[in-house]
Amino acid sequence: MFRPKTAEEIELLRINGELVSKTLAEVGKCVAPGVTTLELNRVAETFIRDHGAVPSFLGYDGFPAALCMSVNDVVVHGFPSDYVLKEGDIVSVDCGTLYKGYNGDSAYTFPVGEVDAETRRLLDVTKASLYKGIEAAVAGHRTGDIGYAVQSYAESFGFSVVRELEGHGIGTRMHEDPGVPNYGRQGHGAKLYDGMTICIEPMICAGGRGVYVAKNGWEVHTADRRNAAHYELTVVVRKGQAEQLSTFDYIEKGLTC
Numbered sequence: 001m002f003r004p005k006t007a008e009e010i011e012l013l014r015i016n017g018e019l020v021s022k023t024l025a026e027v028g029k030c031v032a033p034g035v036t037t038l039e040l041n042r043v044a045e046t047f048i049r050d051h052g053a054v055p056s057f058l059g060y061d062g063f064p065a066a067l068c069m070s071v072n073d074v075v076v077h078g079f080p081s082d083y084v085l086k087e088g089d090i091v092s093v094d095c096g097t098l099y100k101g102y103n104g105d106s107a108y109t110f111p112v113g114e115v116d117a118e119t120r121r122l123l124d125v126t127k128a129s130l131y132k133g134i135e136a137a138v139a140g141h142r143t144g145d146i147g148y149a150v151q152s153y154a155e156s157f158g159f160s161v162v163r164e165l166e167g168h169g170i171g172t173r174m175h176e177d178p179g180v181p182n183y184g185r186q187g188h189g190a191k192l193y194d195g196m197t198i199c200i201e202p203m204i205c206a207g208g209r210g211v212y213v214a215k216n217g218w219e220v221h222t223a224d225r226r227n228a229a230h231y232e233l234t235v236v237v238r239k240g241q242a243e244q245l246s247t248f249d250y251i252e253k254g255l256t257c
């Protein structure tokens, strides 16, 4: 049975949302050709711990790092490594925090130096599809309305939507009900209520939507080895319009952290 989050709970989720947003911005400042994803992971882990929080991904089901760092054809759940980023790569950074018993969870795909026009378009469309999803995340709608909004937008550009992974509710646990697929039919799926806190996170492929999991059991790759992008924000569902609990403004507007 659904229970709306209280104002106090939403405040704690907002604090976490702010922290993941700032952490992603700190990481973004360091994304450049020549940097390893392991170095970026260290930046994030230090920043999170300096703010009195814990990187919630570290040890989650055995995940080995603070961040998921997914380069190029890795859709999500990439391990930070000694891979050296190079001009033209894209790196999807997914960050989770745990502070005062509540979670933060957001992701952003950064271009490394200059990327080609098609890759730039993949990033722009994936991020815009997330905002389309947020627009649909209104009390009284259903998760299928969010999925439909994301999917119809992304596919109108010839891109495809990963089906195997989805967004989710968030609270004291990082993954709560309901699941929030990035595809679907309007009017179908779980009902959205005022005070429901969810993460919307489109994973969009430049080519086909087929994916496979690497031998390490985590890294999700596109089957055709083409690029994929991933953007995620946490919102609270409201009547009329959802309220964002995390933001890309620290990354994009150069706000000081």
Ligand code: MG
Residues within 6 Å of the ligand: 094, 095, 096, 105, 106, 107, 201, 232
């Ligand atoms: Mg995430």
Ligand code: MG
Residues within 6 Å of the ligand: 105, 106, 167, 168, 199, 201, 232
């Ligand atoms: Mg998530």
